[in-house]
Amino acid sequence: MKRQRAFTLIELLVVIAIILILIAIALPNFLDSQMRAKYVRAVSDMRSLAIAAETYQTDWRAYPPYGRVSPEGVIQYPATVNSFYDKMCFIGSAITSPVPYIHQVPVDLFAELLEGPEVLGQLEYLNLDQHVGNFPDPPPPYAPNLIPAWGHWRMVAAGPDGDRGQDIKENRVYAPTNGVRSDGDIVRCQRFQDNRPSRPIN
Numbered sequence: 001m002k003r004q005r006a007f008t009l010i011e012l013l014v015v016i017a018i019i020l021i022l023i024a025i026a027l028p029n030f031l032d033s034q035m036r037a038k039y040v041r042a043v044s045d046m047r048s049l050a051i052a053a054e055t056y057q058t059d060w061r062a063y064p065p066y067g068r069v070s071p072e073g074v075i076q077y078p079a080t081v082n083s084f085y086d087k088m089c090f091i092g093s094a095i096t097s098p099v100p101y102i103h104q105v106p107v108d109l110f111a112e113l114l115e116g117p118e119v120l121g122q123l124e125y126l127n128l129d130q131h132v133g134n135f136p137d138p139p140p141p142y143a144p145n146l147i148p149a150w151g152h153w154r155m156v157a158a159g160p161d162g163d164r165g166q167d168i169k170e171n172r173v174y175a176p177t178n179g180v181r182s183d184g185d186i187v188r189c190q191r192f193q194d195n196r197p198s199r200p201i202n
Contacts, residue, residue, distance in 0.1 A: 026132055038109045039176055039186065042052045042123070042157040045106030046188040049123060050100035051094055053153055059099070063153050065093045073116045082134045088165060091125035110186070112160035124156040124164060138172055151190025159185045 007015075010039045023163035054085045056064050067077030069087040114120045128147050135143050144196050158164030159174040160181045167173070167185040 004155070027041075027097070034178065035181065037162075039174075041109055042098075046155045046186075048129050049091070049095075049106055049125065050103060050154060050188060052124075052131060056095060056101050057152075063127045063129065064091050064095045064125070065130055066090060066125055067119075069117055073120065075117055079130065080134060082126075082131060084169070087114075087126045088120055088164075089126045089131075090119050090122050108157045108164065109163055110160060112162060113162035114158070114164065116134040126154045126156075128152055128154060145148060149191070151192075154187065157186040159183070168175070 053064055065078035066089045068079040068089050069075055071085045091105055107121050108123050113120050128150055129152055132143055132146055156164055156168050161183050164185055172184040174186050
């Protein structure tokens with residue numbers, strides 16, 4: 001009878017150890033690739049939404065109004081008041097109907113951690129003409145700087161840290177060169193097409 005040769009326990013453990021080492025090396029690279037893909041998608045979606053907003057302005061001589069989600073989760077559209085503690089601002093239905101300037105408002109792929117109304121899953125949008133007009137009289141000292149710094153609109157995605165809104169209020173803008181998981185929001189505004197920080201304003 002021929003004796004069949006089988007793997008020893010040591011050989012199996014060595015193979016398992018090699019597989020685990022390869023997974024440990026490959027997994028971070030895979031997660032980083034996913035993060036980069038989300039970033040590229042967010043930038044692309046913001047570009048599409050920016051084109052829709054500019055086309056809307058050509059037709060109506062004003063940019064699309066924005067709505068707000070209050071700290072308590074109440075939705076107001078269009079927004080008529082400002083609160084530093086709002087959960088988000090959103091572009092609303094004017095951009096999709098009755099004329100579909102964009103067929104669907106893009107989702108924020110980094111907003112998975114945000115809890116509240118469904119609209120929180122969209123990219124954040126702020127009409128700065130409307131926003132400045134909503135300040136009480138007298139307005140806060142930073143109000144006159146908003147439009148010169150950003151232009152007439154601003155869009156924000158949460159970025160890899162998932163905490164959309166607070167970062168941009170503190171002027172922290174996500175930079176992929178600082179690592180895929182660095183802090184900051186992904187921002188696009190009318191004045192700057194790329195994701196660059198502006199001067200410290202709110």
